[in-house]
Amino acid sequence: MSTYLERGAARRAEIDAAIPEEWRLPSIPSPSEQRDITGPYIWQFLTSREKEITETEAEAIVQNTTSGTWTAVEVTRAFCHRAAIAHQLLNCLHAPLFTAALASAAELDAHLAATGSPVGPLHGLPISLKDQFHVAGTDTSMGYVGWIGTFEGNADDPRTGVFESELTSALRGLGAVIVAKTSVPPSLMAGETRNYIVGSTLSARNRLLSAGGSSGGEGALLGARGSALGWGTDIGGSVRIPAAFNGLYGLKPSTGRMPYEGAANSMDGQNSVLSVVGPLGNSVSALRLGFKAVLSTRPWERDPLCLEIPWREDKAVLPSKLRFGVWKDDGVARVTPPVQRALDVTVMKLQAAGHEVVRWAPAPEFQEEITALLAQVWAFDGGADIHRALGLSGEPPIPPIEAAFGTSARPAMDAGQVAAVNVRIRKVRKGYLYWWQSRGVDAIIAPVAPVPAAREGMYADYGYTMWVNLLDYASVVVPVSKVDKGFDGVVEGYEPRNEQDRICWESYDPEIFDGAPIALQLVGQRLQEEKMLAIADVVVEVLKGYE
Amino acid sequence: MSTYLERGAARRAEIDAAIPEEWRLPSIPSPSEQRDITGPYIWQFLTSREKEITETEAEAIVQNTTSGTWTAVEVTRAFCHRAAIAHQLLNCLHAPLFTAALASAAELDAHLAATGSPVGPLHGLPISLKDQFHVAGTDTSMGYVGWIGTFEGNADDPRTGVFESELTSALRGLGAVIVAKTSVPPSLMAGETRNYIVGSTLSARNRLLSAGGSSGGEGALLGARGSALGWGTDIGGSVRIPAAFNGLYGLKPSTGRMPYEGAANSMDGQNSVLSVVGPLGNSVSALRLGFKAVLSTRPWERDPLCLEIPWREDKAVLPSKLRFGVWKDDGVARVTPPVQRALDVTVMKLQAAGHEVVRWAPAPEFQEEITALLAQVWAFDGGADIHRALGLSGEPPIPPIEAAFGTSARPAMDAGQVAAVNVRIRKVRKGYLYWWQSRGVDAIIAPVAPVPAAREGMYADYGYTMWVNLLDYASVVVPVSKVDKGFDGVVEGYEPRNEQDRICWESYDPEIFDGAPIALQLVGQRLQEEKMLAIADVVVEVLKGYE
The missing domain is CATH 3.90.1300.10 (Amidase signature (AS) domain)
Structure with a gap:
């Protein structure tokens, strides 16, 4: 049995290996050499088209992808590239899902070409999920070295690598493309993100500082615009802290609106104060887009903790x-x-x-x-x-x-x-x-x-x-x-x-x-x-x- | 210190003493002598006007009381009289509140006369509450002898006899008149109603049978039509069992719709499966009237467990x-x-x-x-x-x-x-x-x-x-x-x-x-x-x- 340090390092090497050769940076500057990696710094590694796409707000992206102006593949590739760069500088990914994302995107493009209609309101939107949501094709560590390669710590569980959380399937059904799962501190119960897998996750705006936590990987990745919409959870500030520390918008809803069903969690069954799922993004409109889209799937029909409260436009007046x-x-x-x-x-x-x-x-x-x-x-x-x-x-x-x-x-x-x-x-x-x-x-x-x-x-x-x-x-x-x-x-x-x-x-x-x-x-x-x-x-x- | 039997008997005597002399029955037939006390049996003790009023459904009553066709005092007195008879035959009251009810009714009549408008949609409707809801002017025993004269067991609590549960004040604000608090088994955790205060509460349709529980007093009283609308609670069947056993309609809502705030309860703080408040009545329309009326008070603004889900007419289609x-x-x-x-x-x-x-x-x-x-x-x-x-x-x-x-x-x-x-x-x-x-x-x-x-x-x-x-x-x-x-x-x-x-x-x-x-x-x-x-x-x- 290898040590936790060896196992963490082995997973880190796997994550790094999932980044295509052509997207690897020749060298990684120290935080004091390059504090802010947003804007011109990260642009130098992108094509102008990739820059245009990744600097576009979520709402405008889906206008382009649902109308066929941009292909989902092109959009996904641009975000994957940017996410790969972000990870090398910020340690924000637990699972780059670039290959699967590009395959999903190709299917979306084919669907649009064949039917003339987008799959859903998030058709072709590159998104990311905190490594607490299960996504088929990868495991969920929730920051724990001991959970690597298991289903919530159980190596024999047949759900390992195949099960998906309700949020994951809801987002897929809406047409979103999952580009990565992002880093968290072990257990999620911390306002900063570091673990024995990726080390410390840093803020894209200032690498001398932590990205915050526990949805720290989301904060860093979205801060670097390596994803157009992110999903975290919050039981003490875990959406809001990384949103704030990375110059983002973040929504912590009340319990019962967004589906938590089938996500891993700490202290599951503690039902006095519940953790809630919420979106992070680069604009209020990105949060609204994601929140409304998930509500449109009627999550209360699949998650017994969700309330039948659809999006209420009159409340927004x-x-x-x-x-x-x-x-x-x-x-x-x-x-x-x-x-x-x-x-x-x-x-x-x-x-x-x-x-x-x-x-x-x-x-x-x-x-x-x-x-x-x-x-x-x-x-x-x-x-x-x-x-x-x-x-x-x-x-x-x-x-x-x-x-x-x-x-x-x-x-x-x-x-x-x-x-x-x-x-x-x-x-x-x-x-x-x-x-x-x-x-x-x-x-x-x-x-x-x-x-x-x-x-x-x-x-x-x-x-x-x-x-x-x-x-x-x-x-x-x-x-x-x-x-x-x-x-x-x-x-x-x-x-x-x-x-x-x-x-x-x-x-x-x-x-x-x-x-x-x-x-x-x-x-x-x-x-x-x-x-x-x-x-x-x-x-x-x-x-x-x-x- | 007297024994629990003596203390229970003393309270029973107080309850009986609250029934005016002219409403006392000359003798109480045994259950086998008089099984069913509804209909002709109970009518013999009522004036034809009292019979007419108490046989009228809740919705029609409020049509008469809100329009001034019937005075609240007349309606209240008829129900108090019938409730008094019901109690003598069924042991269903923990607190007859006839004097206070008639005073409230007189105020309602004065309000209508002065303003031309009813106080609310339940203006002048005689209602009853399970002895779990606090009502000013009396205590709450919840069936426990040890709670008599206390606030939930604490004799020194300054809320004793003055505090009201949110449901109580909501109903008052709607114009309802509280004629009585009704019997429950100690702790509420039983499907039959008996205690050391009133003994066994019986079904009005068949006094050889229990009224059920835990809202058994409500079941018996409404079965005898001594109240036009009743309120119970249900954590395992406590609204539905007495409704069923007494030929009534009963609604057990999901958690978060009706206000439970400020009611006494067993095992308070157990929040895995919550008890809920629900109405009992002699028709579906009575349940709807009560449920809609309480929702119209926006209980979520006073009860943190209530959800902001108003009455949704579209769901009734x-x-x-x-x-x-x-x-x-x-x-x-x-x-x-x-x-x-x-x-x-x-x-x-x-x-x-x-x-x-x-x-x-x-x-x-x-x-x-x-x-x-x-x-x-x-x-x-x-x-x-x-x-x-x-x-x-x-x-x-x-x-x-x-x-x-x-x-x-x-x-x-x-x-x-x-x-x-x-x-x-x-x-x-x-x-x-x-x-x-x-x-x-x-x-x-x-x-x-x-x-x-x-x-x-x-x-x-x-x-x-x-x-x-x-x-x-x-x-x-x-x-x-x-x-x-x-x-x-x-x-x-x-x-x-x-x-x-x-x-x-x-x-x-x-x-x-x-x-x-x-x-x-x-x-x-x-x-x-x-x-x-x-x-x-x-x-x-x-x-x-x-x-």
């Missing part, structure tokens, strides 16, 4: 004057200067456009209770599930996993304790609902993290994202600006109020962060996805021209 | 030809002859009306797994919650509770075991969903129980109702016929296949059951309440004229 709450502090780590600037500018621009913005400051007890409860939910089984999976290969937990779950399983809670936590969750949801109804805001503008992005090992406060999961609210991440070291300096003499605050503030170094994206999230009440996407359009509009 | 599955056997206890007759007749009449009926026979493993899983869910905490509540007064568990939960708490499951059960639940839901989609039926016609009603202590098989809860499906109970001892004889030489089957079949005695109602349920997929109510109308229509 907004009043001309919106009312926002702005939430600036989770009470743990204060936001660093670039995030503060993003908040200030967004508020100012919304007000200038005639919208109302009020201070959003629920009692600190809400946030403390929310954070405490979600931490308890994650610890229900004492980490048994995660340590069992790590134990398959003997790999040690990466530092953020060790910090949360220790080096071995702890005692599980009993059913009475679980129930008591569930009652407290319902109470805080009820209290927050009451608070929200009494304030009557359309959305809350909130940071995604105290930092614009994370340096590996220094992401110390999930409080800005966790509350949205515990409350099961809908949230859209919107990029606002980029760190400008001349602008977003450190606050001299800042006195951290606690250890988490200290780590976050010490991690923020304008020299290192220069050029990193800065994003905010727009949080709406439960099941308000249509409305939140429309509000994201409004925010994008008012921020137009601001960088 | 049916094709002219429906496709039914008929499910005749849960694999445990075979249905007794009257229930078999109800199934046969319903199928025949539907077919004669041009509908299609196919055999519904999912693999027996489905039903076995469903029953095993729900039994595990109920046992998550080892009965700790129930035994704690019983321990407050020292009352022993009633026999069905002792059978399910023992005489003291057992070890609780741990969180890993809970999660494993949750995964199995999701799998069986997925499997059943797949099965249903592949069969394409609109509804399943199914028994509610193997017996038309239950003799106390002899209700041995919940398999016909439990599956609907585990799968979170929507179900409407529809009365079909009445037991006719000349028609529905015993099957000579029937060989029971197991102990549960033996108890059920031995309990069925045509002499005793003569006149008892026979009902079926119409089960639809998750969140299909509008459709199922419309299908219930179709079934009622085809059964018209059959008795």
Whole structure:
């Protein structure tokens, strides 16, 4: 039996070998040599046609592919090429699926030629999936070395390499082309992506920084435009964090809208706070396209957790004057200067456009209770599930996993304790609902993290994202600006109020962060996805021209 | 400290004392002296006006009260009078709220006189609530002697006697008048209603039989027409069983439609299979009226478990030809002859009306797994919650509770075991969903129980109702016929296949059951309440004229 390091390295070599010779880079610059690999840097490796295709937004791509203006094969090849380059620079792929993608694309082209009709609304759209969704023709590691070549850790399971998650088949049925499965941290329970397979996944905008996590491979790949639409999951920020850290848009829906059925997961069966599936993309319209398309497949007919709530166009109709709450502090780590600037500018621009913005400051007890409860939910089984999976290969937990779950399983809670936590969750949801109804805001503008992005090992406060999961609210991440070291300096003499605050503030170094994206999230009440996407359009509009 | 028997008797005396002198019956006939107290028997105690009002269906009542044709006070007094008589004969009330109801009614009349408008769509409608919903002015015992005079067992809780559940306030806001809270078995976890407060709650159609449970007081009271609309809850059959056993209509919705917020419950925080709130009434239109009215209050703005799914009129539009599955056997206890007759007749009449009926026979493993899983869910905490509540007064568990939960708490499951059960639940839901989609039926016609009603202590098989809860499906109970001892004889030489089957079949005695109602349920997929109510109308229509 080889060691976890050898097995991880062997898989890494297989991934690299799946990249065609002609797409390999002659050399890989260090992060300090080449911090930002987007734009001109990556263009140099592409043909002008490939550049044109991959710089096109998802909605325009499907206009071209469904009408036959572009072939699916040409579009797929361009994205595969760009994804291959992205991976070499960012370590973002767990499974390049280029050969299968080109074969699918050829079938789509043949279908269109034969019938005159596209297969579906995503006909020929190159997409990527977090390595948690099963795709036939490859395995799912979910970051665990011990899961390589197995079905969720079981080597004898006949589903290995053939089974597909509901999301996967829904997307295929819509005509999407799966170009790759992307990297995640083992167990998914971390806001940064590193594992013993691909190492650390980096941000395309700033390779000195982590791509975030747990949908970090999606963040990096879409940041480099190696995919036109990505799919992640979020139980504490795992769609929103990589979206924010890579200058992307991301949607965390409420539970019951997107199909989770048949995807691998950590702590499966923990049903107090559910992880949700959501899209990441380079525009609000890309998120809407993907979300609407999956809803059009009526996922509730295949996933018992999905609700029969189709796309509701009437919910996307907004009043001309919106009312926002702005939430600036989770009470743990204060936001660093670039995030503060993003908040200030967004508020100012919304007000200038005639919208109302009020201070959003629920009692600190809400946030403390929310954070405490979600931490308890994650610890229900004492980490048994995660340590069992790590134990398959003997790999040690990466530092953020060790910090949360220790080096071995702890005692599980009993059913009475679980129930008591569930009652407290319902109470805080009820209290927050009451608070929200009494304030009557359309959305809350909130940071995604105290930092614009994370340096590996220094992401110390999930409080800005966790509350949205515990409350099961809908949230859209919107990029606002980029760190400008001349602008977003450190606050001299800042006195951290606690250890988490200290780590976050010490991690923020304008020299290192220069050029990193800065994003905010727009949080709406439960099941308000249509409305939140429309509000994201409004925010994008008012921020137009601001960088 | 008095004993539980003394405390229960003291409360019983208080309940009796709340019945005005002029409404007291001179003597109470024994069940064998007066089996059926509906119709002519109860009419003898009413004025002809009271009879007219209380025999009127809910929808027609609100037409009269919202238009001012009838005053709310007159309507309320008629129902209070009839409820008072019902209680003396059936032991169905935990709290007569006649004085408060008449005061509310007077306010409603004043409002209508002053403004010309009704308060809401239920203006002046007398309703009743299972003694699980909090109503200001009284306490909630949930059948436990130890809860009398407390808030869910806590005597010092300032909410005692003042707090109201969301359903209660929603109904008040709609103009409904709460005439009484009704009896339940301690803990609610039984299909028959008896406790140390009111004793045994009996069926109005046949006092030799139990009213069923756990919403047994609702069943008895509505069976006697002492309320125009009732509200119960259902986690294993607790709305449907008393509806069926009392010749009523009952709706068990899927989770997330009706507000449960702020109601007392057993094993609160168990969130693997949730109890749901549903109406009981004397017609499909009564159920629809109540369900629609509560939805119109937008309960999702006050209850975090409610989904933003308003009443969907388009879901109530049916094709002219429906496709039914008929499910005749849960694999445990075979249905007794009257229930078999109800199934046969319903199928025949539907077919004669041009509908299609196919055999519904999912693999027996489905039903076995469903029953095993729900039994595990109920046992998550080892009965700790129930035994704690019983321990407050020292009352022993009633026999069905002792059978399910023992005489003291057992070890609780741990969180890993809970999660494993949750995964199995999701799998069986997925499997059943797949099965249903592949069969394409609109509804399943199914028994509610193997017996038309239950003799106390002899209700041995919940398999016909439990599956609907585990799968979170929507179900409407529809009365079909009445037991006719000349028609529905015993099957000579029937060989029971197991102990549960033996108890059920031995309990069925045509002499005793003569006149008892026979009902079926119409089960639809998750969140299909509008459709199922419309299908219930179709079934009622085809059964018209059959008795």
